[in-house]
Amino acid sequence: MKAITINRYGDKNVLEEQDVAFPVPTRDQVIIEVYAASVNPIDWNIRNGLFKEMLRFSFPIILGWDVAGKIVEVGSDVTNFQVGDAVFAKPALSPNGSYATYTAVNSNYLAKIPENLSFEEAASIPLAGLTAWESLVKLTNLQKGEKVLIHAGAGGVGSLAIQIAKSIGAYVVTTASQANEEYVKNLGADQVIDYRTEDFEQVLHDIDVVLDTIAGETLEKSCRVVKPGGRIVSILGNPDQTLADEYNIKVSGYWVFSSGFGDDLKQVAKLLANGKVKPQVGHVFDFTEENIRKAHELSESHHAKGKIVLKMK
Secondary structure (H helix, E strand, O other): OEEEEEOOOOOHHHEEEEEOOOOOOOOOEEEEEEEEEEEOHHHHHHHOOOOHHHHOOOOOEEOOOOEEEEEEEEOOOOOOOOOOOEEEEOOOOOOEOOOEOEEEEEHHHEEEOOOOOOHHHHHOOHHHHHHHHHHHHHHOOOOOOOEEEEOOOOOHHHHHHHHHHHHHOOEEEEEEOHHHHHHHHHHOOOEEEEOOOOOHHHHOOOEEEEEEOOOOHHHHHHHOOEEEEEEEEEOOOOOOHHHHHHHOOEEEEOOOOOOOOHHHHHHHHHHHHOOOOOOOEEEEEEOOHHHHHHHHHHHHHOOOOOEEEEEOO
């Protein structure tokens, strides 16, 4: 079958089309014919070797950890899905990702695609949607009426996090460029801070929750705008506990690849089905070696609005 693989670590040019073996499901897996996938920063961070010591993958590596498609085969222990089901998932972190025409996924990572979504829209959701959902709902327990700061609101995670926070009933503050101000307001942001001309640390105080998607100096400044007892979650590693102690706040890091997430994805699917959350597909690329290189280049620029989707069918 066709896949886009890497056979060494490096820049976008190491992405290449390759014929690989058709996946064989374990007892608790299904085989999905991939209709669409999407590009996330984890893809090109693995491609450039950032996680090579931690992951120890053998080449060739098929990147991609968002998938939407139809089930064509089920393992012997799978009882809650069947051939023909339209599903989406954030597969387990393995060297056999979704930049391929078929992929194997554990059944506990799956959810059925809401009928009001296309495959491209569905593929844009799992990793970013689960990151936003679990950060706001599970890790920080965001409540109705609380004030949340979401950094980079126009990005893949931020654009979904704004909508999830509004569905909870929170007051949403976000950082974005002036060019994206109307976009994030339409998503539900109550207050927008232009990160190019304003210092959010000088504008904000008494924030209950921060979703940090940037880290570094932004994370440190975020600690100073959170009220005592407030919560910060960073999707870019574990924050320094000394900052939490200094400002009397709770900080945590988020890693989306720790276990199966089918139940949480079903909760996100409910929000999608009732229109409380809408997919934010900013760019669609057909499934070719050249186009995936372009998609990676765009993602690495940090100027993509919404999600970058790969269309297989």
